[in-house]
Amino acid sequence: MKEISTRLLVIGGGPGGYVAAIRAAQLGVPTVLAEGARAGGTCLNIGCIPSKALIHAAQAFETARLQAAGTSPLGIRVQQPALDLGQTVRWKDGIVQRLTSGVGALLRKAGVQVLAGWATIEDGKTAVVQVGGEALRVRCEHLLLATGSEPVALPSMPFGGAIWSSTDALSPAGLPRRLVVVGAGYIGLELSFAYRKLGSEVTVVEAAQHVLPRYDEALTRPVLDALKKSGVVLHLGCSVQGWDERHGVHVRNANADEFALPADKVLVAVGRRPRTAGFGLEGLQLTMQGRAVAVDARCATSMRGVWAIGDLTGEPMLAHRAMAQGECVAEQVAGRPRRFEPMAIPAVCFTDPEIVLSGMTPDEARAAGVETVQASFPLAANGRALTLGAEGGFVRVLARKGDHVILGWHAVGHGVAELAAAFGQSIEMGARLEDVAGTIHAHPTLGEAVQEAALRALGQALHV
Ligand code: FAD
Numbered sequence: 001m002k003e004i005s006t007r008l009l010v011i012g013g014g015p016g017g018y019v020a021a022i023r024a025a026q027l028g029v030p031t032v033l034a035e036g037a038r039a040g041g042t043c044l045n046i047g048c049i050p051s052k053a054l055i056h057a058a059q060a061f062e063t064a065r066l067q068a069a070g071t072s073p074l075g076i077r078v079q080q081p082a083l084d085l086g087q088t089v090r091w092k093d094g095i096v097q098r099l100t101s102g103v104g105a106l107l108r109k110a111g112v113q114v115l116a117g118w119a120t121i122e123d124g125k126t127a128v129v130q131v132g133g134e135a136l137r138v139r140c141e142h143l144l145l146a147t148g149s150e151p152v153a154l155p156s157m158p159f160g161g162a163i164w165s166s167t168d169a170l171s172p173a174g175l176p177r178r179l180v181v182v183g184a185g186y187i188g189l190e191l192s193f194a195y196r197k198l199g200s201e202v203t204v205v206e207a208a209q210h211v212l213p214r215y216d217e218a219l220t221r222p223v224l225d226a227l228k229k230s231g232v233v234l235h236l237g238c239s240v241q242g243w244d245e246r247h248g249v250h251v252r253n254a255n256a257d258e259f260a261l262p263a264d265k266v267l268v269a270v271g272r273r274p275r276t277a278g279f280g281l282e283g284l285q286l287t288m289q290g291r292a293v294a295v296d297a298r299c300a301t302s303m304r305g306v307w308a309i310g311d312l313t314g315e316p317m318l319a320h321r322a323m324a325q326g327e328c329v330a331e332q333v334a335g336r337p338r339r340f341e342p343m344a345i346p347a348v349c350f351t352d353p354e355i356v357l358s359g360m361t362p363d364e365a366r367a368a369g370v371e372t373v374q375a376s377f378p379l380a381a382n383g384r385a386l387t388l389g390a391e392g393g394f395v396r397v398l399a400r401k402g403d404h405v406i407l408g409w410h411a412v413g414h415g416v417a418e419l420a421a422a423f424g425q426s427i428e429m430g431a432r433l434e435d436v437a438g439t440i441h442a443h444p445t446l447g448e449a450v451q452e453a454a455l456r457a458l459g460q461a462l463h464v
């Protein structure tokens, strides 16, 4: 078998792995990256990017439908719009193609040796990669595991045929007339909105009594209201028993009553689990935390010279966390002292309205015994929100009572995802309410709601 040696071997070319490889190579570390499927991983190929493209297309189609129905408050009227779903999927695929080939170019530019093949771990310093039918043994000083995650299937409804994973839902051959979505988490809610707007009848079944458990009721209420208004039917506190083509999805509610939900397709979105099996990881006998590989504050595993990042290390399973961890490991391999201890990993749910959470929640502050002040500013009092025709929602700030240091930001509303940058920066820089309140924010922008929330927490609100 042919052999090569390198300083760093990265297994997995998703946001965690490809960022780690680029950064390490930039710092002069000889780096090999093995990717069995496509560069960009879940996020670029079957996750973040294609889902946001589909959500955008669905919104554009719904806007056109409202205009055709004569209900556009803006006074825009169009003739009957039609959806060419094949073209929508091709447009989405084009974006994915541009971004993944961009990642390939960035890896090449940085000098990373990319092996297009599946890696099997032999020990903490060796893996065998199958490249085009040939096996190549790679020896390394540092092994970085970035193998990501995979969707959880329900035993009574394995993926295939009418039972969709998120990957299937992002490349539909046709629009299901009746879609049942199991799980009202990120994927379930984002895609429920999208499919409803594209024209499907959508029913959601969720085991818990709440949707999006990390978000408090004030944040999720506008999303639930919008779901109901759009005609999505929600069954909370219900468990799914199975599926058959004739009756659809068999559901049991909290009173143990059973009923069936007719469905042409069923999207199962009940979470993702770290990808730990099938490539020799077990042989390393790493310390695990549940199903995830346990890591310390340096992203080091329990074996010296073996690192792990991204979804493989568990929640929160977010692309920007994986990227930041990847950079952190690359710098350490290059000899720089680094730790992964962020103050805030923003979470954005791309529902309609969007939800953003950055830093501590009020519940987390309470549990930590921190005395806080908090204030909300309604988007109904923000000029830009009104000109966008989207006045629901608010921006909320949470700060320490004693010194006004900002601990968290939370927002719900149209377009608030873009406020995540301002939220994260103020928290990481240790800003106080006075810093944000005293910063001139451009008018008219949604950002003014950020400043106004800080002003309000200081008892100095101007526009409410
Ligand atoms: P992955 O992206 O999963 O990449 C792992 C890579 O490793 C894969 O390409 C895989 O082929 C490769 N691999 C695995 N085993 C081997 C092996 N043995 N040999 C070689 N290669 C291997 N996150 C957000 O932050 N924002 C969003 O809006 C968002 N939307 C999402 C929407 C959907 C529908 C889904 C499914 C996920 C979404 N996520 C989102 C989550 C995000 O995609 C993940 O958190 C992110 O991709 C994790 O990156 P990663 O590098 O850890 O793993």
Ligand code: NAD
Pocket: 154, 182, 183, 184, 185, 186, 187, 188, 190, 205, 206, 207, 208, 211, 212, 213, 238, 239, 240, 269, 270, 271, 272, 316, 317, 318, 347, 348, 349, 350
């Ligand atoms: P999730 O954990 O967000 O939601 C899963 C939901 O399914 C939960 O509400 C859970 O109570 C419910 N559930 C579990 N078992 C069930 C059952 N048997 N019947 C009915 N309901 C059940 O998981 P997801 O939506 O599959 O997303 C997976 C991961 O992908 C997320 O953790 C997130 O990190 C990532 N993601 C992020 C974004 C984003 O950042 N915008 C978007 C999509 C996905």
